[in-house]
Amino acid sequence: MHREGTTLRHLSDDATLPHVCPARAQDGDGTERGKGAVMTLDARQRLIVVLAAVIEDDGRRLLVARRPEGTHLAGYWEFPGGKCEPGESHEDCLRRELREELGADADIGDELLVTEHAYPDRRIRLHFRRCRLLDRPRPLVGQQLRWIARHELHTLEFPPADRELIALLREAGHDG
Template identity: 40%
Template sequence: MSKVIRVVAAVFCRESKVLACRKAPGTSLAGYWEFPGGKIEAGESAKQALAREISEELSLRAHVGEKITTTTHEYDFATIELTTYYCEILDGTPQLLDHDETRWVRKEEALSLQWAPADIPAVSMVVDRL
């Protein structure tokens, strides 16, 4: 197994929709959809890391809530251990920094997007609750 990178991601839901973010060209996994988030830095809890990443990536202030799942996926560049959490936007409107598109999608559209492989198990769990 390659180097393990621990990452966290936010699942924002509203009005039977979930927020999907597409990775911008020139970024790792460009063109794939994902739940926004990023790496856990030394000394951070998973929830602290996620709040920071959402602020940095989307310019949002968010409440990190219930854990959804933790999955592991081996990519060619590393093994990603991804933990997803339900989150609530407290303040702000998503700004595009690491992504070239964000959209609120219903269950059917969410299932049709090309998600990053590490996100797929969480997508399945989330759409079952929409």
């Protein structure tokens, strides 16, 4: 089943948002179009559930990590997090990933966005959650960390699955 929009949930309101990632534009025949290419969603591709932390230090800067060499999408910037293990709750997954990647414990907050994306070799369902770090972050798995202002997010290259969130964060940054 394909959705026309993705639900953004805040504590105070609900809003339906259109997909901004070009790979999510759909034809009526069940295919998804990227820039100049057609991707067919393969039902045999396993869905990978991924949790990502949206961490702000002062309400204006966000913590991002650069994927290390030798990994899927190496060199792209992303929000810290990772794959959910079988039987693991979303909160436990994100706490574990933040300890493994940043050496930090965190309070896990509300879900900002859930989106699905099909890469040529995998499908992911990505849950973005607000988080507050309880410790100072430090890179533990070879990635670079950077605090970046919302209005500067466009200067970094993010994976296609993150682009919808980037647009929402930049838009929210213009609200003051």
